[in-house]
Amino acid sequence: MGLLLDIVVYGAVQSGIYVLLSLGFSLTFGVAGIFNLAHGTFYMGAAYLFYSCMNSLGLGLSLSLVVSVTGMGLLALIIQKWFINPVIHSGISVMIITVAIANFLEQVVLCTYGPVDRNLNSFIDKKLLVLGTVSIDAQRMLALGVSIILLAVLYIFISKTKPGRAILAVAQDREGAIFVGIDPLKVFFLVIFIAAILAGIAGDFIAPTIGARPDMWLKPLTMCFAVVILGGLGSLTGTVLAALIIGYSEVIVSFALSSYMSELVPFVIILIVLAFKPSGLMPARQSQT
Amino acid sequence: MGKYVYFALALAMLLVAPMFIKSRVIIDLLILCNIYAIFLSSWDLVGGYTGQISFGHSLFIGGGAYTAGLLNYYFQVPPYVTIPLGGIVAAALALLIGVFALRVKGAYLALVTFAAAAVPVTLTAIFWEYSGGDDGLSGISPLSVDVVTRYYLSAALLVLCGGILIFITRSSYGLVLLSIRDNETASMAVGIDVRKYKVITFVISGFLAGIAGAFYCHNQLHVGPAELKPAFSVLVVLMAVAGGMGTIIGPMLSGYFLIFLNDWLRFSENYKMMIYTGVIVIILLVCPRGLYPAIASGIKRVVHK
Numbered sequence: 001m002g003l004l005l006d007i008v009v010y011g012a013v014q015s016g017i018y019v020l021l022s023l024g025f026s027l028t029f030g031v032a033g034i035f036n037l038a039h040g041t042f043y044m045g046a047a048y049l050f051y052s053c054m055n056s057l058g059l060g061l062s063l064s065l066v067v068s069v070t071g072m073g074l075l076a077l078i079i080q081k082w083f084i085n086p087v088i089h090s091g092i093s094v095m096i097i098t099v100a101i102a103n104f105l106e107q108v109v110l111c112t113y114g115p116v117d118r119n120l121n122s123f124i125d126k127k128l129l130v131l132g133t134v135s136i137d138a139q140r141m142l143a144l145g146v147s148i149i150l151l152a153v154l155y156i157f158i159s160k161t162k163p164g165r166a167i168l169a170v171a172q173d174r175e176g177a178i179f180v181g182i183d184p185l186k187v188f189f190l191v192i193f194i195a196a197i198l199a200g201i202a203g204d205f206i207a208p209t210i211g212a213r214p215d216m217w218l219k220p221l222t223m224c225f226a227v228v229i230l231g232g233l234g235s236l237t238g239t240v241l242a243a244l245i246i247g248y249s250e251v252i253v254s255f256a257l258s259s260y261m262s263e264l265v266p267f268v269i270i271l272i273v274l275a276f277k278p279s280g281l282m283p284a285r286q287s288q289t
Numbered sequence: 290m291g292k293y294v295y296f297a298l299a300l301a302m303l304l305v306a307p308m309f310i311k312s313r314v315i316i317d318l319l320i321l322c323n324i325y326a327i328f329l330s331s332w333d334l335v336g337g338y339t340g341q342i343s344f345g346h347s348l349f350i351g352g353g354a355y356t357a358g359l360l361n362y363y364f365q366v367p368p369y370v371t372i373p374l375g376g377i378v379a380a381a382l383a384l385l386i387g388v389f390a391l392r393v394k395g396a397y398l399a400l401v402t403f404a405a406a407a408v409p410v411t412l413t414a415i416f417w418e419y420s421g422g423d424d425g426l427s428g429i430s431p432l433s434v435d436v437v438t439r440y441y442l443s444a445a446l447l448v449l450c451g452g453i454l455i456f457i458t459r460s461s462y463g464l465v466l467l468s469i470r471d472n473e474t475a476s477m478a479v480g481i482d483v484r485k486y487k488v489i490t491f492v493i494s495g496f497l498a499g500i501a502g503a504f505y506c507h508n509q510l511h512v513g514p515a516e517l518k519p520a521f522s523v524l525v526v527l528m529a530v531a532g533g534m535g536t537i538i539g540p541m542l543s544g545y546f547l548i549f550l551n552d553w554l555r556f557s558e559n560y561k562m563m564i565y566t567g568v569i570v571i572i573l574l575v576c577p578r579g580l581y582p583a584i585a586s587g588i589k590r591v592v593h594k
Contacts (some may be wrong), residue, residue: 076424083574091396093577100527103520104566111563146496218519222407225400263342263411267404273387274401 002133007251010133016147019240020202021220022227023154024195026239029228031171032188034091037099038079039199039224040217042072042105046200047216051118076196080189088188097288102217103176110214117211128147143205150198155236167191183245195284219263226266231274247267296455299563301491303444307437318552320508323443324544325469327450327501329529329540334454335494336526337534338463340470341487342395344497346525347384351409351517356421360514362426374521379499380492388492391484394473406519413514432507439508446504447541452499454537457493460490466490470535490548531572533579542581 025039046068083101087093122139130136158164169177170187177184212215219246223246231242246269254262303323322440351377360366360374391429413420423593433439456462469475470485477483506512515521525563528547533539550568554561576583 032419035400046372082431086574092399095342095399095528096530097570098574099523100566100570102571103527104563107563108567111560215520219407222404222519225404229400238425258415260411260415264408265410270401270404271389274392 003255005131005134007248007255009130010140010255011134011248011251013140013144014251015244016144017202017206018220018223018227018243019151020198020249022224022228022231022239022243023151023223023236024192024198025221026228026231026289027167027191028188030235031167031191032184033080034084034088035077035098035228036084036093037095037096038102038105039195040221041102042076042196042199043203043220044109044212044214044217045075045105046072046203047120048113048118049209049213050204051113051212054120062235065201065204068204069197072196072203073193077189084192086184106214106217112140113212113214115214116214120208122208123205125234127215137209139205139208143202143209146201146205149200151217151240152251154194154198158246161197163187163190174197186286227268229270240265290388297359298564300448302503303448304504307440313436315501316440320440320443322548323447324335324501324505324508325528325544325548326447328498328525329544330451330454330537331494331501333532333534333537333540334457334466334497334527334530335487336529337536338458338470339466339487339490340535341391341404341491342399342526343390343407343491344399344522344526345390345519346494347406347519347522348382348386348402348409348503349495349498350502351521352382352495352500353515354381354506354512354516355409355413356499357503358426358429359419360505361429361532362519365430366403366460368430368432368503368507372500372507375503375506376496376500380496381503383492383495384488387488387495391487391491391501403431403519403522404455406522409513409517410519413517421513423514425511427514428513429506429510431510432504436470443504444507448552450501451537453493453497458537464484527569527573531576531580533581533583536579537580539579539581543579546580 019118021039024042025036027038027157028034049071050064050240052062053059053067063119067130079098083093083097087097095214111171115286122137124138125141126138127135128138128141130141133182153185156164156194166177166182166187167190170179174184226246227239227242230245231238246266249267249269250262253265299582305549306319310316310319328350331349332343336342338341341402353372354373356367357371357380361368366374386405390398390405393401414422417423431439434443458466459566465476465481465486468479468481469486503517507515528543529540531547532543547565547569551561553566554564557564572580
């Protein structure tokens with residue numbers, strides 16, 4: 001019983017982080033029709049920026065969070081304007097240029113910080129007892145809490161505010177949105193900004209528990225791929241559900257087998273989806289070549 | 290007819306290089322260039338020519354390398370056996386993955402192959418006692434102790450694999466691939482079994498990459514997870530695209546250029562990879578179609594003035 005509760009709680013934490021990460025990736029695809037392979041870089045970059053703010057610049061916790069996350073938002077805007085927009089007509093070119101940037105930025109981080117993992121201090125250095133028997137870092141519960149809050153905030157933003165509804169409109173029908181006066185390019189900027197913010201927050205909150213490495217953008221990116229293939233495009237619900245499935249699968253495999261095996265989960269899920277229902281996940285939007 | 294002059298010229302340069310270049314270091318680099326030329330151009334067959342962007346090339350390169358490495362390390366199988374076997378294992382992998390992955394198109398294919406490429410590295414970590422884990426396996430038999438012999442072997446391999454690739458693309462098979470790239474639906478409409486062509490091409494590409502990977506293993510006397518990681522797949526794609534997608538020749542040339550660039554950057558060990566990846570980004574921005582098409586059209590414009 002204790003094991004089951006462990007899985008419930010740890011799975012929730014893992015899924016929460018995955019929701020934050022994959023929402024942005026899925027949203028960018030659903031709205032702009034592009035796969036931004038530099039998405040993982042926001043996650044990694046925020047963690048490193050946060051580290052620098054805390055340790056080298058001596059900024060406090062809150063300020064470091066704000067600076068690192070906003071920094072990633074700005075990075076997203078720069079990438080969108082100078083690298084993605086010139087080739088936005090070709091999905092393949094967007095993938096190539098964004099992965100090239102992600103590669104380059106990984107090297108920048110490697111040069112700046114060295115290959116050694118950087119450790120960040122937990123915001124709350126305690127262990128909690130959750131649901132009676134589950135011992136877990138307070139930092140992870142904090143991450144879960146933040147995920148839930150942000151998910152709610154995002155939902156309200158998208159369904160109730162004007163910019164949010166503009167995002168929905170462009171996702172549903174780009175031409176129709178243009179007809180009613182929405183500029184899709186502006187919406188794309190907004191979406192990638194939000195994606196970077198979410199990924200950055202995920203990076204900041206989970207990095208204290210796993211450390212920061214220059215190549216930490218690759219595995220989460222693979223996970224985002226699995227979420228998109230499993231959950232379908234753009235819809236909040238599909239993405240959240242897929243993230244939950246993948247997060248819990250990883251934790252279950254981790255407990256049952258080994259944490260190495262849990263790394264195979266995204267791929268196995270993709271394989272299962274492809275084997276049984278690949279057509280169900282073909283995008284309504286034409287795939288770019 | 291003029292095109293064959295260039296091929297003959299390149300072949301001649303390839304053959305006589307060791308007579309003029311005495312530096313062992315440069316010959317070693319040229320061997321690496323030849324190997325990478327096969328890595329990149331074999332990817333281009335599927336990626337550029339058929340239009341199926343795959344981030345899974347490390348599966349075949351690394352798969353071939355580990356096949357050769359494991360066979361040689363544990364069973365002392367000689368290189369001239371392990372190398373073809375490496376190609377066959379890689380081809381089998383390509384068949385297995387291709388049958389599933391090629392069900393999806395475009396960006397989805399890229400995602401799937403990327404995820405697939407992450408699997409073998411995890412396997413080498415799980416079975417680290419056999420695979421050597423992060424350190425890999427060392428003490429692999431060399432192809433030859435003489436560097437010039439190794440060079441000619443690598444050149445022969447390049448001519449063979451490159452020849453296969455060029456022959457395929459210049460044949461009617463190549464035309465089918467181009468039509469698949471340009472319009473899959475129309476291709477199906479004229480009766481082309483698109484799926485079959487994609488899988489077969491994928492297997493050919495994997496076979497060539499596997500052979501080159503196995504050769505690489507024997508050249509380096511070592512096999513490790515570096516060539517198996519998705520990050521390596523990414524590098525292969527970027528290097529090939531920088532050369533020119535769909536040209537086969539372009540990736541070979543960019544392989545040469547980038548290997549030499551990498552070595553030249555040795556003076557700054559700290560910033561080497563940063564500059565290297567930065568150069569790739571710049572190439573992609575300035576020459577979106579790749580270096581080879583850009584240079585070729587540049588030369589054309591100058592010549593026609």
